[in-house]
Amino acid sequence: MNHLLTLVAAGVLAAAVSWLVNGLFSRRIAGSIALVYVAPGVEEGAKTGFAWLLGTSIPLTHSIFGLIEGVWDAARGGRGFAAGLLSLVSHTCFGLAAGWLYRLTASVLLAVAGSCLLHMIWNGLILNLSRKP
Numbered sequence: 001m002n003h004l005l006t007l008v009a010a011g012v013l014a015a016a017v018s019w020l021v022n023g024l025f026s027r028r029i030a031g032s033i034a035l036v037y038v039a040p041g042v043e044e045g046a047k048t049g050f051a052w053l054l055g056t057s058i059p060l061t062h063s064i065f066g067l068i069e070g071v072w073d074a075a076r077g078g079r080g081f082a083a084g085l086l087s088l089v090s091h092t093c094f095g096l097a098a099g100w101l102y103r104l105t106a107s108v109l110l111a112v113a114g115s116c117l118l119h120m121i122w123n124g125l126i127l128n129l130s131r132k133p
Contacts, residue, residue: 003056006054006055006056007056007057007060007061007064008064009050009054010047010050010051010053010054010056010061010064011047011050011060011061011062011063011064011065011067011068012064012068013046013050014043014046014047014049014050014051014061014064014065015046015064015065015068015069017042017046017050018039018042018043018046018047018065021042021046022034022038022039022042022043025038025039025042026039032127035123035127036120036123036124036127037120039119039123040116040119040120040123041112041116043065043091043119044094044098044112044115044116044119045112045116046065047061047062047065047091047094047095047098047115048061048062048098048102048108048111048112048115049108049112052102052108057099058095058098058099058102058111059092059095059096059098059099060095061095062091062092062094062095062096062098062099062115063088063091063092063095065091065095066087066088066089066090066091066092066095067088069084069087069088069091070083070084070085070086070087070088071084072084073086073087086126090119090122093118094115094118094119094122095115097114097115097118098111098112098114098115099111101114101115
C-alpha cells in the first residue's frame with residue numbers, strides 16, 4: 001500500500017475509533033473525568049496502535065488525527081479556529097513524544113503510556129483554564 005495512503009488510513013481509523021469510543025464513554029462517565037482520564041488513553045492507544053499496526057509514522061499519524069480533530073473543532077463554532085489549531089499542535093506534540101519513546105524503548109505500550117500521560121496533563125490544564133472563576 002502507498003505510504004501516504006497508509007498514513008492517512010491510520011489517522012482516519014484512529015479518529016473514527018476515538019470518536020465512537022469516546023462518545024460511548026462520555027455518555028456513561030462524568031464529562032471532566034472522561035475528558036481527562038479516559039479520552040487520552042483511547043486516543044493515544046488508537047493513534048499509536050494504528051500507526052504501529054499499519055507500519056507507518058507514529059508522529060505523522062498523530063498529526064493527521066490532530067488535523068481531523070482540529071477541523072471538527074473549528075467547524076463546531078465556539079472557540080473555532082483557535083481550538084482547531086490547538087488540536088493540531090497538541091496531537092502533533094503527543095505524536096512526537098510517542099515516536100521518540102517508541103524509538104528509545106521499542107515498546108508500543110511505553111509509547112502509548114508516555115503520550116497518554118502528557119495528554120492527560122494537557123487536558124486537565126485546558127479544562128482548568130477554561131473554567132470560569
